[in-house]
Amino acid sequence: MVGDQLSEVFDLVEVRGLLSGGFAIRGPWVSRAAVDISLKFIAVVCGRARLVTDGIDGIDGPIELAAGDVAILNGRSWLELRGGTGDGPPREVTPEENDPATRLVGIDWDTDDVILGGHVDLNPAGRALLLQALPPVAHIRTAANLRGTLHRLFEEVSTDRIGSAFAIRQYGQLLLLEVLRAYVEQTPLPSGWLRALTDDRLRPALTLMHTEPGRPWRLDELAQAATMSRTSFAERFRTVAGMPPLTYLNHWRMLLAQRALRDGDVRVGSLAADLGYASESAFSTAFKREVGESPLRYRHRLRAESGHLDAVRGNGSQVTRPLR
Known part of the structure; x- marks a missing residue:
């Protein structure tokens, strides 16, 4: 859905x-x-x-x-x-x-x-x-x-x-x-993830990538799920999402990785295997290319920032000014 x-x-x-x-x-x-x-x-x-x-x-x-x-x-x-x-x-x-x-x-x-x-x-x-x-x-x-x-x-x-x-x-x-x-x-949506999520033709392929991100999906498997030819699927996906299908899959994996590193204590090696990377080194290289820093540095930085934000937000109120 x-x-x-x-x-x-x-x-x-x-x-x-x-x-x-x-x-x-x-x-x-x-x-x-x-x-x-x-x-x-x-x-x-x-x-x-x-x-x-x-x-x-x-x-x-x-x-x-x-x-x-x-x-x-x-x-x-x-x-x-x-x-x-x-x-x-x-x-x-x-x-x-x-x-x-x-x-x-x-x-x-x-x-x-x-x-x-x-x-x-x-x-x-x-x-x-x-x-x-x-x-x-x-x-x-x-x-x-x-x-x-x-x-x-x-x-x-x-x-x-x-x-x-x-x-x-x-x-x-x-x-x-x-x-x-x-x-x-x-509104007619520009190319991107929001438009992709609303595209009925691509939805079956997106569902596969979202639910099994660690599987080594091939382009022909995703095209078959969308009941389209490989060429037609690749062209439509690029037009709608603004990127090729496997690039989208990699972005999705990196989002999942960022959440796992932010919210839990999962080992980097285990996370790499869960997301379909052949080694911890391959995952770390992909993560640094996407995010700009290594997985461990990302985790340490966000946890330090989280402690600071908790102190700033104090009672958790999101209204920064009373309404007059």
């Missing part, structure tokens, strides 16, 4: 949607900010907003965001949001300002604009996969599940209920999942 494979990829690359700020306001307004993260998302809970960012301004912009819409900015350096109606100059607003007019209390759902912002947290493997799978700006238009998740997230953010920090983290995850589901349904 595509959903199961997508879930597996999410687990492997530790994709997390994290809420970081937001505001509610009525009347003309503008919000400008520098973007210093790879993947940032803007969600419109109610009202409307017009988004401009580098790469879409001028003839291609602005992007009109309606209630329930989400925009994901991929590798952008700045953004500007505008909204509201009425006389007078627009008010400058940021998610962090302590202005009573922007607090999420006494919201008028007919007149107010409510904006939530956040980012997608990724490990290096996830960054390589998701940045490649998304365009510079992905505009996801309102869908029933997406709107419902947005409203539940807003409810947790705007009330001081017990367990709200935990709920916000979970809804942030669900929001990202619903965004990607809607994106897959609404």
Whole structure:
């Protein structure tokens, strides 16, 4: 199933949607900010907003965001949001300002604009996969599940209920999942792993590679599973996934290896055998070529970084700023 494979990829690359700020306001307004993260998302809970960012301004912009819409900015350096109606100059607003007019209390759902912002947290493997799978700006238009998740997230953010920090983290995850589901349904996908996971013709071959990654798969075996000729299968796979089948298999093995080294104490030799390498040396060479460092160095570095992140995150809350 595509959903199961997508879930597996999410687990492997530790994709997390994290809420970081937001505001509610009525009347003309503008919000400008520098973007210093790879993947940032803007969600419109109610009202409307017009988004401009580098790469879409001028003839291609602005992007009109309606209630329930989400925009994901991929590798952008700045953004500007505008909204509201009425006389007078627009008010400058940021998610962090302590202005009573922007607090999420006494919201008028007919007149107010409510904006939530956040980012997608990724490990290096996830960054390589998701940045490649998304365009510079992905505009996801309102869908029933997406709107419902947005409203539940807003409810947790705007009330001081017990367990709200935990709920916000979970809804942030669900929001990202619903965004990607809607994106897959609404938009022609570029070549890459996300498009490959949704391709019905390739699904049987992908399932084999995902479930038995240590088997020495041959191109003709994978083509037979997809009920295609060897040539047709190879051409379609390269077009859809952006790489040959056996290159994809190697990338998949390296993702599995990174998870095993990150989360467990498996011996490198045993891991090499499980993933189909003839020797520990062959596996280590492939891993270093893909990841940039040896398996043992990778494990030691990530464990050192994990201890630092645990200290930074403290209580585990993912909301870095309270919403005003």
